Amino acid sequence: MRAFIPAYQLVTPQSLSEALTIVASDGGAWRPFAGGTDLMVLLEAGKLPHKNYLNIWNLSELRGIEVSDAYVSLGALTTYTEVHNHEILRAEFPMLCQAAKETGGIAIQNRGTLGGNIVNASPAADSPPALLAYDAELELVSKHGERRVPYLKFHTGYKQMDIRPDELLRAIRLPRAPNQLTQYYRKVGTRKAQAISKVCFAAVGSMNDGKIESVRIALGSIAPIPLRCVQTENALRNQTIDSLAAARDALGSEISPIDDLRSTRDYRLRVSLNLLEDFINELSV
Amino acid sequence: MQRMVEITFSVNNESKTLKVYPMERLLDVLREQLRLTGTKEGCGEGECGACSVMIDGQIVNSCLVPVAQIDGAEIKTIEGVATGDQLHAVQQAFIECGGAQCGICTPGMVMAAVSLLEKNPQPSDVDIRNGLAGNLCRCTGYMKIFESVLRACRQPGVSDAT
Numbered sequence: 140m141r142a143f144i145p146a147y148q149l150v151t152p153q154s155l156s157e158a159l160t161i162v163a164s165d166g167g168a169w170r171p172f173a174g175g176t177d178l179m180v181l182l183e184a185g186k187l188p189h190k191n192y193l194n195i196w197n198l199s200e201l202r203g204i205e206v207s208d209a210y211v212s213l214g215a216l217t218t219y220t221e222v223h224n225h226e227i228l229r230a231e232f233p234m235l236c237q238a239a240k241e242t243g244g245i246a247i248q249n250r251g252t253l254g255g256n257i258v259n260a261s262p263a264a265d266s267p268p269a270l271l272a273y274d275a276e277l278e279l280v281s282k283h284g285e286r287r288v289p290y291l292k293f294h295t296g297y298k299q300m301d302i303r304p305d306e307l308l309r310a311i312r313l314p315r316a317p318n319q320l321t322q323y324y325r326k327v328g329t330r331k332a333q334a335i336s337k338v339c340f341a342a343v344g345s346m347n348d349g350k351i352e353s354v355r356i357a358l359g360s361i362a363p364i365p366l367r368c369v370q371t372e373n374a375l376r377n378q379t380i381d382s383l384a385a386a387r388d389a390l391g392s393e394i395s396p397i398d399d400l401r402s403t404r405d406y407r408l409r410v411s412l413n414l415l416e417d418f419i420n421e422l423s424v
Numbered sequence: 425m426q427r428m429v430e431i432t433f434s435v436n437n438e439s440k441t442l443k444v445y446p447m448e449r450l451l452d453v454l455r456e457q458l459r460l461t462g463t464k465e466g467c468g469e470g471e472c473g474a475c476s477v478m479i480d481g482q483i484v485n486s487c488l489v490p491v492a493q494i495d496g497a498e499i500k501t502i503e504g505v506a507t508g509d510q511l512h513a514v515q516q517a518f519i520e521c522g523g524a525q526c527g528i529c530t531p532g533m534v535m536a537a538v539s540l541l542e543k544n545p546q547p548s549d550v551d552i553r554n555g556l557a558g559n560l561c562r563c564t565g566y567m568k569i570f571e572s573v574l575r576a577c578r579q580p581g582v583s584d585a586t
Contacts, residue, residue: 149493179449179489
């Protein structure tokens with residue numbers, strides 16, 4: 140049943156510094172509210188227990204895509220539309236652009252933000268696997284200053300994250316130069332548009348002298364968190380592409396897919412292994 | 425119980441100042457306070473596109489926008505698509521091609537199509553399918569809707585018929 144709307148607070152700070160003062164007050168009673176594409180769904184379903192929100196949508200300090208020699212830094216409020224319209228992201232980070240293009244329809248892509256996709260912490264979100272494969276870094280900000288967290292370490296359990304109530308996600312930093320790497324991204328859902336993933340697979344890698352040299356693999360919808368599959372990567376490194384058995388075993392033990400309304404454990408496992416194989420085939424081309 | 429706040433925004437080029445609860449859905453404010461009932465509610469969770477409107481020229485699901493976030497914005501709804509009695513090329517094409525059946529998805533479809541043609545006046549078949557991917561229709565099977573959008577593109581001056 141629908142929530143009682145007058146019980147909800149949505150205050151609009153005029154600057155990032157005002158926002159940080161508010162989130163630091165009242166013992167963590169205030170939570171950020173960006174494009175609303177996840178929170179409004181819960182509100183309408185009467186499943187939004189928290190009542191006090193901070194409307195960060197207009198904070199310019201959290202917007203914009205900055206490009207330097209070493210990094211592309213995306214403000215937390217960068218929308219999916221802004222991601223897949225950005226020339227440098229399209230050229231160098233096509234997996235992220237594909238994830239953005241395959242999340243919801245255009246109306247969702249105009250409102251949904253990259254930062255929201257991260258801190259909403261759904262294991263079925265589509266941008267986290269790409270961000271993990273790109274070895275992204277998060278920039279968190281509070282009244283006391285900034286700190287950086289490797290994205291690999293950010294999700295610590297189902298909907299649990301390394302972020303304090305007085306902190307906001309300010310930006311996502313992607314190290315440049317994945318150009319020499321093969322990039323492979325596949326979202327498997329019920330239909331092409333407007334579907335939530337059954338399995339999402341993102342990987343980058345390179346070959347040298349017939350052997351796999353570098354590789355980073357991450358999956359979504361197959362564990363309580365978006366998962367970087369480090370054991371699978373270790374099993375692949377320095378191997379030729381026809382010795383995949385160890386990597387298949389590693390992936391099978393590293394992920395923990397479940398039966399739910401969107402898919403089954405068995406299907407997700409099978410598809411994950413098939414996508415691993417497809418990625419390796421692509422790597423060798 | 426939270427206090428109501430005053431917000432000012434424009435709807436179809438008319439300025440409005442309203443008292444609202446900040447978390448009210450833009451959809452409800454349009455339909456119930458402003459009586460602009462052309463915008464429909466379908467799923468209420470951003471899947472079907474029936475409630476599509478434009479905020480500052482961008483297509484959005486009005487069921488997912490808390491009204492506090494449109495303070496100062498320009499909203500366009502289906503009521504603002506025609507110019508007086510002159511239908512937009514997309515609306516005319518929907519009539520001519522049978523693009524509407526039961527009609528619940530139609531305002532959202534028209535908004536999404538108008539938005540698509542504003543950004544891309546000569547879309548390919550694939551562009552049209554992508555542009556309307558966030559709008560569900562349970563009657564037409566979509567083909568007549570795609571045909572309507574294609575016909576609208578052939579009208580002279582569609583790119584500036586906004």
